[in-house]
Amino acid sequence: MAILTPLFFVFRNYKEISGKVTAALFFNIALSTLFFVVRKTPGICEVLPSTENTPCDFDWREMEAFMFLSCIIVIRNRSALSWYQTYSTALQFAKLTSAYLFWRMNIYFGLFYMILCVIRLYFLPDDRIKLPDSVEYLNDLQDCSKGYWLICLYSTWSPQCQKVAPVFSELSRQYSCEGFKFGKIDIGRHDDIAKKFKIRTDSMSQQLPTIVLMQDGAGLQKRPVVQTNGKLQKFHFTEENIVQAFHLNQVYNEVTKGKKPEDKKKD
Template sequence: MSIQLAIWYTIFCIVLMVTVRTPSFEESSEMKYFVDNTLPEQLKNDKHSIWVVEFYTTFSPHCNAVKPIFGALSREYTHDYMKFGKCDVLKSHGVPESYDISSSCLRTELPAIIVFEGGVPAARIKQTNNGKQYLMSYENLKRDLQLQEFYEKALEKSKNMKSAESNKKTENKKKK
C-alpha cells in the first residue's frame, strides 16, 4: 500500500507543479538592478535624478513580501527624473554598509529603501530600526518616504528642463 500511496502522491505533486504557478509580480520596466559598485557610480553620474533604491536579499521573506509593493510604487512614480532600482546586498559587497545598512543575516534590517536626491540619501526606511519592526505597506512607504513630494520635484525638474530647452531653441533661431 505504501508504494501505491507514493505513486499517487508523486502524480499529485506533478499535477500541482504543472497547474499551479507561483504568482509573479511585474516591476517597472525601467527598474534598474545594481550589483558590485554600480549604485555609487550611478548616483555620482546622475545627480539630477531622484533614485528610490531597495536594498534586498533573495532569501528574506520580508524582502519577498515587499517586492510587489515596491513594484507598484515604481510603476506609479517612475519618471525621467525619478527612477527606481534594486540592490542585492549579497552581490554588492560593501555598498549597503556605506549607506548604514547591515547585510548580516543576524539583523533584520532588510529590506531597506533609501531615496537619493542629488546623489545623497534624503529619506530611508528599514525593516527593523532600533529593534522596532516597520510595517512596509504601500501607504506607509508612500507616506514615510515622501514619494509624492519627490515626484512633484521630479515633475518640476522636467518642466524646468523643457523650458530651458525651448529657450535655447528660440535663442538659436534668433542667432540664425
Template sequence: MGFKKDFILLTKPYYCVNILLSLSYLLAKKAPGICVYLFTPKESECELDGRETEILFFLAIVVMIRTRKTGSVTMINYLTSSFIYTKIANLILWAYADYLYGVIFGVVFIITALVIPEPTYSGPEHVTYFRTEHALDDELESDKRIVWIIAFYTVWNPACVNFAPIFSELSAEYNLKNFRFGKVDVGRFPATGKKYHVSDSSLSRQLPTIILFKNGKEFLRRPCVDVKGKLQTFFFSKDNIKAAFILNTLYKESKENGITTDEKKQK
C-alpha cells in the same frame, strides 16, 4: 487599485477558480442537492457540525493575522494572501468528511496551481534588476547624482509578490535619468541582503524592504527600526510609499537637476 480594476481582475480564471475552491466545502454543505448526494441522505443534517465550525473559525483568525502581517490593503491583496490558507482548510474539511474527498480535492488543488498561475503585472515599468552580488554597489558608486529607490525582496514572499505591481507602477510614474528604481532578490543574493541588513529568512518581517539612496548612501528605509530597536510595521500601499519617501518632492528636485544624455555619455 480602484474597484473597477479589482472587478476586472476577479473575472480572470485564477481568481474565479481559487474563490470556488476556497468556498467549495461550505457551498457543498449549504446546497441541499449536493449535500444529500455527498454527505447524508437527509437534508435536515446538511449543517456544519462543531468540528467543522471550529476549523472555519480558526481559518478566519489565521487569514486575518497573516494578511495583516503581509500588509495587504486591497481586496485583491487580501484574497491572494488568503487563498493558500482557505484551500488548506478546505482540504482538511473534505478529508474530515471523507478521506477520498480529501484526496480528490488535494489533486485538484495541485493541478490548478500548476495550470492556472497568478496573473502578473503587465503594465509599463522602469525597474533595473541587479543580478549579481556587487551590481548595486557598483551602480551606486558609478554616479552619485542619481537618486535610487531599491526594493529588496524574495520571489516566494507573499508581501513582496503583492508589492511588485505597485513598485512597477511607481517606477513608470516617477522615472527620470537621475531618479531611478531598482530591485535586488536577497533570496538569490543573501550577501547583498546581509550588507544592507535585510533578512531573507522565512520568518523575516523585513520583506520587502525599500531603501532610498542619495549621493550613493542610504537616506531612508521602510520598514525601519525605532529607538527601542523594534521593527515598525509599514503597509506597502502606493499612497504610503509616496508619502514616506516624499516621491513628489524628489521627482521635482530631480527633474530640476536633471542629467542630460550628453552628461551620461561623458560619465
C-alpha cells in the same frame, strides 16, 4: 468570516485586481468555496452525509473548522504586504479546510476533492501576476548620482526581501519617470554599500530590506531607521507606508511639475 475576509479585501482593491484576474484565480476561488457551496445548495445538500438532522446546515465540527480558518487567515495576513499575498494565503488555507471537511464527510469525497486540487495545480498553477516594472539593478551608487532614486537594498536569501519585492515593483510602475528612478542593490554582494548605510547583512539582521531615498547621490532618508540608542525602529513595507514615509507623491510632482502618478497610466 473566513469567506468575508478575502472578499472584503478584493472589494477594497477592486481597481487593482479587476485587470489581473485569470482563469486560475476563478477556479482557485471555486475550489476554496466548494464545501460551503455544496453544503448550502438545495438539491445537493439533502443527499450529502450529515452527523445531525439538518443536512443543509453546518454541524458543530464544521462551524469549528470555519472559525479556526478565520483565525488563521487573520493571523497569517497581519504581515501581508500586498493583495496577492492576502488572497493567496486565504485561498490556500480555505482549500486545506475544505479537504479536511470533505474527508470527514466521506473518504471518497475527500479523495475526489484532492484530485481536483492536484488537477488545478497541474493545469492552472498559481500565477503570480508579473507586470513590467521600472526597477534597475545596480552595482554602484555612482549609477544613481543624478536625480531622485528610491533604492531597495536587499539580499537574495532574505524572505522579507522577497515579500517586499512585488510591492517595490508596483511602486516603480506607478511612480518611475524621468528624474525619479527606482533601483535595487544586492548588498549581500556589495559589502561596501552595506557599510556605507550601516546595514547588518548577517542572518539575524532585521535591516533587510532597507529602502533609501536619494537625490543627486546623497541619501535623504531611509527605512528602517536605527535610533540613537541603538534600537531598530521597525517599518512595515506596505505601499501606503512607503508612499507616506518617502513622500513619493511630492517627489513625483516635483520632477513632473505637478503631474499625478495616475496620469502616467493613461499616456
